[in-house]
Amino acid sequence: MTPIVLAPDANVPALDIEEAIVGRALTFRRFDESDPGRIPDEAWRTCDAVLKWKNMRLTADVIDRLDRCRFIVRVGVGTDNIDVDAARERGIPVANVPNYGTTEVADHGIALLLSLARGIEPYQARLRADLVGGFHAAGVPTVRRLRGSVFGAIGLGRIGTAMARRAKGFDMDVVYYDPFLPSGHELGFGLRRVKSLEALLGEADVVSLHTPLTDATRGIMDADAFSAMKPGSILVNIARGPLVDFDALEAALRSGHLAAAGLDVLPEEPPRHPHPLITAWQQREAWIDGRLILTPHAAYFSAASYHDMRAFSAQTLLDHFAAGVTRDVVNPGWERNRPA
Structure with a gap:
């Protein structure tokens, strides 16, 4: 069964860059919301990964609903909008994209x-x-x-x-x-x-x-x-x-x-x-x-860096699910709580 990646706050018209990277190995489910409550509960509970942009906070109560999730990837560097400790307690690694911009x-x-x-x-x-x-x-x-x-x-x-x-x-x-x-x-x-x-x-x-x-x-x-x-x-x-x-x-x-x-x-x-x-x-x-x-939090931006940010986050997802490689993790110790 193809892993499902939930993108709850993807503020782009389509995940075309991401889909070009992962091909048929992953299936994306895209929303453009800032309020987790506007995402169907079943979407949280049935996803295998979360591709997190910047417009929503992943709090502990949201992470508690990630019944199947095995990976959270932040499209960017900063992870202050993700409760990384709650993810660690659930055995979910959280990765960012440090190598762009x-x-x-x-x-x-x-x-x-x-x-x-x-x-x-x-x-x-x-x-x-x-x-x-x-x-x-x-x-x-x-x-x-x-x-x-x-x-x-x-x-x-x-x-x-x-x-x-x-x-x-x-x-x-x-x-x-x-x-x-x-x-x-x-x-x-x-x-x-x-x-x-x-x-x-x-x-x-x-x-x-x-x-x-x-x-x-x-x-x-x-x-x-x-x-x-x-x-x-x-x-x-x-x-x-x-x-x-x-x-x-x-x-x-x-x-x-x-x-x-x-x-x-x-x-x-x-x-x-x-x-x-x-x-x-x-x-x-x-x-x-x-x-x-x-300036409007624009230091990271150029056409090239924006493409890199999206492509590298998709590659991080693909490497995890297709090759078992989990890198750029910001909440070490998650392995101790990984479900058997």
Whole structure:
């Protein structure tokens, strides 16, 4: 019997890319919902796998309904919308797709930094308003020389490493903090490593976030963290929105202690109930204009990376069911609870 893969929140018209990968080895059952309750109960209970996009939360009560499910694959990297512990308790491995979009995300992060450090948006606004009167360079407070300044990466996984390499290409002094990497890791990359978050914040001119969202990292950039940063520094977040306490971010920007921020991710996506900082940015209030850049969680996106994300997730499913290969698992220990 052909395994059935439930795609409960596939926000694409058809699973054509996925079907081209798996052929007749798997059968997809596609929905485009954000509420698990809108999926028929029998669909949850009879599927052999779940292909999870980003618009629905797989909570413990949903996972409890996966009577036959043997695999959950996240179409993307982040798994904070899946209760991976509940899946582990049910003996269900959860995998993500870590090998797509790395270069796009790193390029996007550097683009946010360059746009702020070189005043791209304020210069455009000046010229748009007055081609003659606005034709001057001075007076944009975020503009600075990058060469010789300190780029601080919090987390040095794939994307953090790619960002660090790019920062070195701009002759920045790269330092990182990552307590999960083995001793000596820095020697292979020729980077500087610090032993604490506080040490990094105290010397970095640019702080770039590259950690997953966990209970330990949620709100890692809070009021204390912003106070520990160097005056006039820049924050870049291309990881997860809730890593940053937005009240603390607004206060740091309003005080001028933080010069600017470039964010591709927000605490709520899309921001249906925008934070006052976002409202001030929308209205181009003078105190924030040109000091904040927001993009719509688009760092990963290109036609090539989007295709890779879908194709690689389908290949992960196929390898599991056709070859017995289960890779890129984010909830180790699931084997201990696997049904006999």
